[in-house]
Amino acid sequence: MAYRVAQQMIYGSSVNYMNTTLSQLMESNLQASSQKKVNRPSDDPVGMSRILSYRDNLAAMDQYETNISMAEGWLNLADNTMVQTNTVVTRLKELAEQGSTGTLTGDNRSQIAAEARQLFQQLVAMGNTEFDGKSIFAGQKTNINPYEETLTLTTNQAGVVSNAGFRVNGYNDKTTLVQFLQSGALASGSTFRWTSDGGNTWNQGTVSDPGAPDRFQLSLGGVTLELDRGTAVTATAANNTNDSNGTWMWVRPTAIYKGDDEDSIAVDPLQGMGSTVTGTAAGVFANNVIVRIDQAGTLGSDVGYSYSLDGGVTWVLSNVSTPDASSSMASLNIPGGVLTLHSNGGNALDAGDMFIVRPRKALIMADISPTERIALNGIGKNIFGGIYQDPASNAARPVVIAGYSGATNLFETVGKLVAFLETNNQSGVQQCLADLRSSSQTILNYAADVGARENRLIVSKSVLDNLKLNQTEQLSTVEDVDISELMTRLAQQQLAYQSVLKSTSMIMNLSLMNYL
Numbered sequence: 001m002a003y004r005v006a007q008q009m010i011y012g013s014s015v016n017y018m019n020t021t022l023s024q025l026m027e028s029n030l031q032a033s034s035q036k037k038v039n040r041p042s043d044d045p046v047g048m049s050r051i052l053s054y055r056d057n058l059a060a061m062d063q064y065e066t067n068i069s070m071a072e073g074w075l076n077l078a079d080n081t082m083v084q085t086n087t088v089v090t091r092l093k094e095l096a097e098q099g100s101t102g103t104l105t106g107d108n109r110s111q112i113a114a115e116a117r118q119l120f121q122q123l124v125a126m127g128n129t130e131f132d133g134k135s136i137f138a139g140q141k142t143n144i145n146p147y148e149e150t151l152t153l154t155t156n157q158a159g160v161v162s163n164a165g166f167r168v169n170g171y172n173d174k175t176t177l178v179q180f181l182q183s184g185a186l187a188s189g190s191t192f193r194w195t196s197d198g199g200n201t202w203n204q205g206t207v208s209d210p211g212a213p214d215r216f217q218l219s220l221g222g223v224t225l226e227l228d229r230g231t232a233v234t235a236t237a238a239n240n241t242n243d244s245n246g247t248w249m250w251v252r253p254t255a256i257y258k259g260d261d262e263d264s265i266a267v268d269p270l271q272g273m274g275s276t277v278t279g280t281a282a283g284v285f286a287n288n289v290i291v292r293i294d295q296a297g298t299l300g301s302d303v304g305y306s307y308s309l310d311g312g313v314t315w316v317l318s319n320v321s322t323p324d325a326s327s328s329m330a331s332l333n334i335p336g337g338v339l340t341l342h343s344n345g346g347n348a349l350d351a352g353d354m355f356i357v358r359p360r361k362a363l364i365m366a367d368i369s370p371t372e373r374i375a376l377n378g379i380g381k382n383i384f385g386g387i388y389q390d391p392a393s394n395a396a397r398p399v400v401i402a403g404y405s406g407a408t409n410l411f412e413t414v415g416k417l418v419a420f421l422e423t424n425n426q427s428g429v430q431q432c433l434a435d436l437r438s439s440s441q442t443i444l445n446y447a448a449d450v451g452a453r454e455n456r457l458i459v460s461k462s463v464l465d466n467l468k469l470n471q472t473e474q475l476s477t478v479e480d481v482d483i484s485e486l487m488t489r490l491a492q493q494q495l496a497y498q499s500v501l502k503s504t505s506m507i508m509n510l511s512l513m514n515y516l
Contacts, residue, residue, distance in 0.1 A: 037481040047478050054475035060370070061468045067366040068461050074376040075454050077131045082447035085126050085384075088119050089440045092414060095119075096433035099421050106424035110198050113421035117173075117253070120414045124149055124255050127384045127411075137380035139260025139362030146259035146380040147411075151223065152387055152396075154250040154416060156243055161231060164395035167215070168251055170223040172196060175419040176251040177243075178218065178225070183235040186216045186227060194220050198422050199241060223251055243425060252419035255386040255411040256396055260362035261379060263390065267339065270354035276346030277353075283337015285359040291332060291339055292354045299347040300327025307334045368460045374453055383446045385409030385439070401442060410439040 041048045098104070099112050127147040129136055138146035151168040155161055174196045181191040190207040203221070210217045210226070218225040236246030267279035270290070277299070290312055295304035303321035308314060321330045321341075328343040339357055341349075363375040381388050381399045385408065389396040401408050413435040420428030 036479050044478075051475060051479050054471055054478070057471050058468065058475065061464055061471065064368055064464055065461070065468075068368050068457055068464070071366050071368065071374055071376050071457055072454070074131050074136055075450055075457070077129060078136055078378060078450045079447065079454060081126050081129045081136075082443055082450060085123065085443050086440065086447070088123055088126070089410070089436060089443060092116060092119055092417065093433065093436045093440070095421075096417055096429055096436055099417075099429040100426060100433055102426060104426075106198055109421045109424050109426075109429070113418055116414070116421055117418050120253060120411075120418055121149070123384065123411065123414060127255065127380050127386075135259070136376075137259065137378045137383060139262075139377065139379050140364060141259050142364070142377070144258060146257055147255040147384070147386060148258060150254060150256045150387075151251055152254040152398075152415070153225065154252055154419065156248045157234070160233065160247055161227065161249075163397040165228040165231060167226040168223060169226070172221065172223050172251070174198075175253070175422040176220045176223055177423045178220065178249040178251070179238075179241075179243075180233040180235050180247050181238060183233065185230060185232045188216065190216075192218065193238060194218075195423075196221060198424055202238075220251060225249070225251060243423075244427070250416075250419045250423065252415050254415040255384070257381040257384075257386045257388040257399065259380050260360065261381060261388070261390070262360050262362045264360060264392065265337075266358045266360075268356050268358065270356050276344055277341050277349065278344045279339055279341050279355045279357075281337055281339050281357045281359075285336040285357060288359070289334050289336070289339075289357040290354060291334060291357065292352065293349045294351055296351045297349050298327065299323070299330045299341055299343055299349065303330050303332065303341075303349060305332055307332075309335065368457065369464065372460060374456060374460075378446065378450075383442065384411050385413075385442075386411035407435040407438040408442040410442065413439050 037044075095112050095116050099109050104112075124147050127137055128145040134142035135144065135146055136142075138144055151171065153161060153166050153168060175198075176194055176196045177199065178192055178194045181193060184190075186207055188207055188209040192205050192207065193202045194205060195202050205219060207216045207218060212226070214229055215226040216229055216231075218227065233247035236242075240246070265281040265283075265285060267281050269277075269279070287309060288311070290308040292306045292308070292315070293303065294306055294317070297303055300323050302323060305319050305321060306315040306317045307319065308316070319332070321332045323330055328347060330341045332339040332341065334357065337357075339355065341355075362377075362379045364377045365373045366376055368374050380386075382401055385399045385401060387396040388399050398412050399409050407413065413432055417429065417432035417436070419425075420432060
């Protein structure tokens with residue numbers, strides 16, 4: 001059967017064929033330009049979903065690489081600082097060995113003390129090391145210097161002065177040695193003498209009453225020493241310079257730590273309770289934990305409670321406490337440790353009462369993989385020691401590094417070494433020599449910790465490189481165009497388009513008018 005073909009049909013079909021072949025050619029041209037076979041979601045909806053997922057993974061890996069690079073900078077600097085610190089400590093041990101020799105005179109020890117004091121100041125500067133303008137040993141207080149030179153007090157008799165029983169004001173670039181000339185409890189007018197040049201010259205002084213309700217004051221040139229009114233001292237004769245007899249005090253250099261710590265865990269009531277029930281927590285907590293009492297009761301009964309690890313957004317329900325036989329305590333198990341509730345004038349708990357467990361945080365953590373984090377910084381007082389005033393304390397105290405004795409406190413040991421060298425105290429120098437060996441071990445232990453973290457970064461970086469290569473290959477498989485196939489297709493589509501154009505122009509020229 002024959003059909004009549006109108007000119008309009010010819011024109012419409014011709015245009016449609018041209019548009020189709022041109023559209024295919026332009027699509028291939030776009031792929032050639034972008035080198036990608038998926039340029040819009042409509043090209044391959046499932047493929048685009050996979051592409052976006054791969055891109056997200058690669059972006060996360062790029063961030064992990066950035067974090068690793070940053071961590072390498074922090075840790076490399078910490079490593080170098082520990083090496084330099086150990087070099088200084090080694091030199092201090094050499095000076096202590098010289099100063100502990102019995103044949104040296106006071107002038108000899110004073111000469112050694114000059115170098116020891118300079119090395120002490122160098123150690124303080126190392127404790128204040130910064131990376132990119134941020135302190136690496138201050139905990140999370142990266143915008144401050146964690147250490148500041150100051151003065152503290154050492155006595156030859158244990159128990160004469162407590163950490164909270166004195167205050168030193170002012171500054172002196174030499175150790176001040178104080179000798180008491182009257183025994184008994186301090187009183188206004190009690191006599192003493194002091195020297196700031198190693199005993200070459202002595203100055204007489206009397207205890208004064210500054211009007212403070214709990215302290216007396218000793219004026220020592222540019223320094224004032226305040227002691228508790230109840231402080232009892234033992235006198236020695238003015239011509240007796242043997243500091244093993246009587247009460248002697250050294251006002252000497254040290255460094256005070258002003259950074260963060262992770263020493264304790266605070267528990268605060270959020271609502272309810274007043275002061276009738278208090279809480280303490282023990283354990284290792286990564287973040288704050290909110291605990292909510294769900295059922296009214298008492299400490300002596302089973303306490304139903306919930307806890308939240310995300311600030312109250314979600315809750316873990318249906319937990320029950322372990323009651324205490326005395327009815328004055330209840331233990332609530334939570335992730336990381338235990339919250340213990342204590343009676344403080346009452347033991348009643350109401351539904352809705354809440355407590356927040358707040359661990360102190362000092363370490364700066366960086367994500368180096370989807371499941372790994374690493375500490376960038378250090379807590380200075382756990383490395384160099386010094387003195388530190390806990391936020392919950394009323395006085396600064398010498399730092400005792402966890403797991404070690406007080407002998408591992410580097411700044412305190414070096415401060416005492418300077419004091420004993422400047423005041424010609426041979427036995428004190430000998431004790432400092434032994435303590436320096438312990439302090440050196442603390443520095444080496446932290447250096448080993450830093451080295452272990454550096455090695456971990458190397459491994460993580462290698463694993464990350466392999467993962468990134470794998471993700472890139474998978475992304476390329478879905479997204480990238482096959483160049484050889486594309487070039488063949490482009491040639492075919494170009495030929496097809498040219499053929500359509502030529503045949504269309506020939507058809508368009510055909511008309512009955514040509515035969516009239």
